[in-house]
Amino acid sequence: MVVGKATFIKIENVLSDRMASRNLAIAIIFLSQTIAGILGNFSLLHHYVFHFHTEGRLRPRELILMHLTVANSLVILSNGVPQTLAALGLKYFFSEIGCKFILYLQRVGRGMSIGSTCLLSVFQTITISPMNSCWKDLKVRALKYVDFFISLCWIQYMSVNLIFPAYVFYVSSKWHMKNITKKLDLGYCLSIDNETVTVSIYAALIVVPEVSLSGLMIWTSGCMVFILHRHKQRVQHIHSTNVSRRPSAESRATQSILVLVITFVSFYLLSSIFHACIALTYNPSWWLVKTTEVISVCFPVVSPFLLMRQDSTVPTLCFSWIRNTKSPNLTRKNVN
Template sequence: MDFWILAIRIIFLVQNTTGIPGNFSLLFYYLIVYQKECILKPTDLILMHQMAANTLIILSAGVPQTMAVWGLKQFLNHLECELILSIQRFGRSMSICTTCLLSIFQAMTISSRKFCWKDHIVKAVKYIGCYISLIWVLYILINFIFCVYALIKMDNKNVTRDFGYCSIIENDKIIEILYAALVMCPEFFFSVLIAWSSGFMIVILYRHKQRVQHTMSTHGSSRNSPEFRATQNILALMSTFLAFYTLSSISRGCIALLYNHSWWLMIVNQFISLSFPSFGPFVLMNHYSNISGHILVWIRNKIHFILF
């Protein structure tokens, strides 16, 4: 048992010490690109907000859970606990919304030559920042309402739920119905859209690969366009997200259905929920190999400017 507890402590520590620098590195990269070009591509803008959502998840869920498994128990009061859980729900909702937006936008982009969607893409590019801002405001309001309602009803229930770093009073039926209608159902709908758009992109990439192979056999050589390379990068991110999101939803459902669920189930759920925010940035870095180069060049130029 001591070995497994030590392993859990190391796993959560690794998730935090890799996830936070990974997300901040990508945010730093996009800020460098914005400083140079004064504008970000739509996919980069969406990814920047996704990294911000991932950072919120790690700071609000990963850090407290890591402190709890390392022995610091119940260090948050009820108000702080409700605030932390609201930030967790907010970050999760923003992560899936931005992922869905990224997947649909990229699917429209690579299919614009085949379908008459060019006008829609132009409008989407123009208002993409407004869409993301609206999503941020909407989910801030939703989670604010849940947090205030939980604080108002805190004296009416005695059943608590233990998270290790804090305990909260279980929600009543009204808040559960509202949460299912405003958060869980949209998340399920967004996950279906992600799966559909990812499958759509896979079909287009497969047909493109067949055309490339035909061109190589007739003309000798051919290169994939940057558009399709970007689609492959995003597909890698989408598949990673869907895999961890599905496992996380299953584990969350088990916790909700089982009244006396074990401590191990809570730990597994936390690990799965933190996996995409922690390791997702490295999926992008693996494909965008020039990210570290941009960051190092920027730091070198800044140091040279300060010194000389």
């Protein structure tokens, strides 16, 4: 009995050490994602706000990107921060209202990320389309209604996601979980499937709009590739040997948006597959849940750095405001 008890304690200690190691590893991953994502998105957001302050306006593409950075920041803060704290040992620290609010922020941020990226793709396709194309009538209208469509996206996702969390029940302590067959342990919250959410409601409110917008993004991306290819072929006949063949600013902007859209669709499809696995699994494993959460934060973290790489005017550090705040004075001196 003594040997058996000692062996049991040894095994328990080994398992405890392994759990501590995996929790520390996942905490480092989430913390790294959170820090990098916040630095990148806040740097980009500051750039657009500063540009609006100095110029008095933003171009439609910059306006859409500014709202995209806000949506990305919501996803990172509502996902990365709680997951990091939970992995470091602070478990189930949200009340039921807190859990619903965090879920609400996650879904609004995710929805606006999809909506903003889709709007950006559609707008750029309309912008670069030739005057004899089917997009010609939308060229002028697109410039006028960008603000309206961005506001509509925010209103839609904020309204829809106010309805959806009402069907989900969250608890903040494990003793409520007795006799519950299907649950999802998020670390900071425990989610119970109380069977009030039907597949049709979830599909109508969440899945169908997301899939439709993703399909629209893929289609407009194909249109952009086709338009750029046609333009390149046409320009090759016009260019002389003395003319620089450097891509135009509009072509570079289109290429950066294409990279952004392709990255988004790739991460979105991967995230959707993992979310589907969780939805179809009773009591999904720790690794499946954490992997899904890590993937869901990848695009908000990566996207600002993709934009910075394509646009040299965007600052690469979050504290570049020091340089920017000094630049107007320097500009005035040079003018004088």
